[in-house]
Amino acid sequence: xxxxxxxxxxxxxxxxxxxxxxxxxxxxxxxxxxxxxxxxxxxxxxxxxxxxxxxxxxxxxxxxxxxxxxxxxxxxxxxxxxxxxxxxxxxxxxxxxxxxxxxxxxxxxxxxxxxxxxxxxxxx
Amino acid sequence: xxxxxxxxxxxxxxxxxxxxxxxxxxxxxxxxxxxxxxxxxxxxxxxxxxxxxxxxxxxxxxxxxxxxxxxxxxxxxxxxxxxxxxxxxxxxxxxxxxxxxxxxxxxxxxxxxxxxxxxxxxxxxxxxxxxxxxxxxxxxxxxxxxxxxxxxxxxxxxxxxxxxxxxxxxxxxxxxxxxxxxxxxxxxxxxxxxxxxxxxxxxxxxxxxxxxxxxxxxxxxxxxxxxxxxxxxxxxxxxxxxxxxxxxxxxxxxxxxxxxxxxxxxxxxxxxxxxxxxxxxxxxxxxxxxxxxxxxxxxxxxxxxxxxxxxxxxxxxxxxxxxxxxxxxxxxxxxxxxxxxxxxxxxxxxxxxxxxxxxxxxxxxxxxxxxxxxxxxxxxxxxxxxxxxxxxxxxxxxxxxxxxxxxxxxxxxxxxxxxxxxxxxxxxxxxxxxxxxxxxxxxxxxxxxxxxxxxxxxxxxxxxxxxxxxxxxxxxxxxxxxxxxxxxxxxxxxxxxxxxxxxxxxxxxxxxxxxxxxxxxxxx
Ligand SMILES: Nc1ncnc2c1ncn2[C@@H]1O[C@H](COP(=O)(O)OP(=O)(O)OP(=O)(O)O)[C@@H](O)[C@H]1O
Ligand SMILES: [Mg+2]
Numbered sequence: 001x002x003x004x005x006x007x008x009x010x011x012x013x014x015x016x017x018x019x020x021x022x023x024x025x026x027x028x029x030x031x032x033x034x035x036x037x038x039x040x041x042x043x044x045x046x047x048x049x050x051x052x053x054x055x056x057x058x059x060x061x062x063x064x065x066x067x068x069x070x071x072x073x074x075x076x077x078x079x080x081x082x083x084x085x086x087x088x089x090x091x092x093x094x095x096x097x098x099x100x101x102x103x104x105x106x107x108x109x110x111x112x113x114x115x116x117x118x119x120x121x122x123x124x
Numbered sequence: 125x126x127x128x129x130x131x132x133x134x135x136x137x138x139x140x141x142x143x144x145x146x147x148x149x150x151x152x153x154x155x156x157x158x159x160x161x162x163x164x165x166x167x168x169x170x171x172x173x174x175x176x177x178x179x180x181x182x183x184x185x186x187x188x189x190x191x192x193x194x195x196x197x198x199x200x201x202x203x204x205x206x207x208x209x210x211x212x213x214x215x216x217x218x219x220x221x222x223x224x225x226x227x228x229x230x231x232x233x234x235x236x237x238x239x240x241x242x243x244x245x246x247x248x249x250x251x252x253x254x255x256x257x258x259x260x261x262x263x264x265x266x267x268x269x270x271x272x273x274x275x276x277x278x279x280x281x282x283x284x285x286x287x288x289x290x291x292x293x294x295x296x297x298x299x300x301x302x303x304x305x306x307x308x309x310x311x312x313x314x315x316x317x318x319x320x321x322x323x324x325x326x327x328x329x330x331x332x333x334x335x336x337x338x339x340x341x342x343x344x345x346x347x348x349x350x351x352x353x354x355x356x357x358x359x360x361x362x363x364x365x366x367x368x369x370x371x372x373x374x375x376x377x378x379x380x381x382x383x384x385x386x387x388x389x390x391x392x393x394x395x396x397x398x399x400x401x402x403x404x405x406x407x408x409x410x411x412x413x414x415x416x417x418x419x420x421x422x423x424x425x426x427x428x429x430x431x432x433x434x435x436x437x438x439x440x441x442x443x444x445x446x447x448x449x450x451x452x453x454x455x456x457x458x459x460x461x462x463x464x465x466x467x468x469x470x471x472x473x474x475x476x477x478x479x480x481x482x483x484x485x486x487x488x489x490x491x492x493x494x495x496x497x498x499x500x501x502x503x504x505x506x507x508x509x510x511x512x513x514x515x516x517x518x519x520x521x522x523x524x525x526x527x528x529x530x531x532x533x534x535x536x537x538x539x540x541x542x543x544x545x546x547x548x549x550x551x552x553x554x555x556x557x558x559x560x561x562x563x564x565x566x567x568x569x570x571x572x573x574x575x576x577x578x579x580x581x582x583x584x585x586x587x588x589x590x591x592x593x594x595x596x597x598x599x600x601x602x603x604x605x606x607x608x609x610x611x612x613x614x615x616x617x618x619x620x621x622x623x624x625x626x627x628x629x630x631x632x633x634x635x636x637x638x639x640x641x642x643x644x645x646x647x648x
Contacts, residue, residue: 014436021448056428085428093491106428107435107471110443 004121007031007048009039009065010083011057019052022110027123036060040068043075050121051080052113053100055091063098070099079120083108132341140345140372149345149375153338160334164327171320178316182309184238185302191235192299195250198228199295203288206261209268210276218265225258235298243301250294257287349377356384366392419481427478434474438467476607480590483614490618492643495534497527497561497568504541504559511549518556519549527563532643536615537570543608544572544635550604552576555632563641567621571636578629588613588623612637619643 006028008019016032023030031046033039036057043051051069055062062082069075082100084091095103104116142149201224208217232254236247260283267276349371356369365388369381441464444452452460482488505521512519541559548557555575562569579587579594586592591606609623616623621639 012432012436015432015439018436018439018443021443025448056425085431106431107438107467110439110448111446 003027003029004050004123005029005031005046005048006050006052006117006121007033007039007043007046008052009033009036009042009057009062010052010054011035012054015054018110019113022114028117028121034058036062036065040065043069043078044072047074048078050117051078052083052117053080054083054106055085055095063094066095066098066100081116081120132337132344135337135341136344136348137372139341140348140377141374143374146346146375146377149342153342156338157331157335160327160331164324164331167323167327168320171316171323174316175313175320178309178313182306182313185306185309188235188238189299189302189306191231191238192295192302194231195228195235196292196295196299198224198231199288199291202228202257202261203284206264206280206284209261209265210273210280213268213271213273218261221261225254225261228254240305243298246294246298246301250291250298253287253291253294257284257291260284260287345373346377349373349381353377353381353384356388360388360391363395365389365395423478423481427474430474431471434467434471438464438471441467473605476605476611479611480607480614483611483618488614488618490533490536490643492531492533494529494531495537497530498523500534500538500541501559501561503538504545507542508545508549511546512557515549515552517549517552517554519558520556521559522561524562527561527568528641530568530641532619532639533615537619537639540612540615540637541570541572543612544570544637547608548572548574548576548633548635552632566641567638568641569636569638571634573632573634575632578631578633579625579627580629584625584627587625 004027006023008016008030010016010019010032011034013034016034020030020032031042031048033042037059039051039053039057040060042048053062053066057065060068066080066082069078069080079101080099082095082098082103084095084103084105092103092105101120102116104113139149144152202221205217205221205224209221229251232247232251236244239247260279264276264279264284267273267279352369352371356367359367367385367388369385369388371377371381373381441460443449445457445460445464479488501521501523505519509519545557545559552574553576557575558573560571560573562571577595583594587594588609590610592610593604593606613623616637616639619639620643621637623635623637625633625635627633
């Protein structure tokens, strides 16, 4: 069976590095994108099994990218976790409204992130 | 224009234009009427004098006619007595004749004095005739005395009778003259009377007409500006400023109209200024609203920008501690945990500051929904239990049984209870901290009781203000910025609730807040 693919869209290099480090010990295949447009392109090209989307991204915001992915039938059903700024600020509701499968408030605990990934995408 | 609609427009305007005070105009009007009355009185007095004089003349003529009649009478008596002398042939009648003669002469003398000049000649003639008559009487008397009766008879018939007749004729013409004069006087008197009647009537009519016209004109010259002012003021009251009040008056009313015009212009100016100010304010307000929107956008961005590096710091620390990079040397574990603790503290500070700015900007909205009171209390208990154990404090929670599912922003209320309980644990060294929730009349009361250091009376009011801390030594020990209570207070108020505290210094504090069981979350 082909390894499960996770697409991480995040503009901050260090945060990408954390996820890279987290997933290095697993069987997941990791794809990365540094802005909304690139993320959208990679998602449509690679059709990953799970998308981690930061809410605030250059060029195209995470929420807009989420909406566009949900509008495309090929990507509409891919599990998508939005990483919001602040759970209390209303971002969580906006994320769910845009079509996210779940949200995770920044700063998140890497342990919690792994738990979430496992929930949507059990490891082989 | 209202002025044209007035009766007697031209004279009214003329009076209005007179450059004199209202007082003077009124006085002049009254004076005019008074002068008219004085003139009328003078004319009537003159007429009265004239009438009196003519009446007097008439009386005199009347008297003279009377006298003339007496003379006639005396003459008749003389004639009678003369005849008697003849008949009785005595001397008695002679003395009677003399008496009548005397009366005749007396009366004639009086008449002569009173008579007008043209009658003098007539009177002289009468006197002469009377003298003749008396001479004849003497002759007759002598003849009678001498018994010459026939001669006496002849004298009587030939001389005496013609003389008497002459006298009679003369007196008759005198009477006639006087009567003519009397008629003339009477006519003149009647004429004077008629004339005076006409004059009086004329004066009366003239005074009435003049008084009416004068009163009318003067009063209208006052009424018109008042009416114009009334219309003008109605305009001002309706907000139509800046008009001009035109009145022809050059008196107090004119001055008043000028002032009112000035007032209206001034009002117009103020009104314009205030409109400009309002427009400026509106513009300013719009810009402020824009700025406020920009501020909250900035805050949202800022929130994320701050969290992103913090996420990296906390994330790396955690995965290092979780030994994703390999085994962590024992001596590095403590400083790594310190990094983690401080990173978390920094995070809570960021959260607080952003929360407060949002509330301040009125941008914080409650995410209302169903929540369970029991769950809130359990979350708070779970997250603070380790701290309580660490400090050796008893920490218990109690939720009154039978509280139904509530409506409100559960996460915000959790934050509130967490703040209060966190404070209680922070400011208590020995003893216990208890959380208690009860329901009464559809109001939930969350209560946190501690046996901590308490709050001085003069500080109780202040602790809900931002950055307010009673004792900074504890802050140095446990951290904190003094924002927890002010955020809690605002969140409770957003729910339509109330927060309060009872505290005794050195013995402990009880913080509590009440919120409706079903809060709609509208801004408080
Ligand atoms: N339970 C308590 N007992 C004694 N003093 C208290 C208690 N709760 C609050 N205070 C006083 O009120 C002040 C304000 O409290 P608040 O929660 O607003 O700020 P903080 O706890 O100092 O900082 P922060 O909550 O922002 O981390 C505290 O500094 C303390 O002096
Ligand atoms: Mg506090």
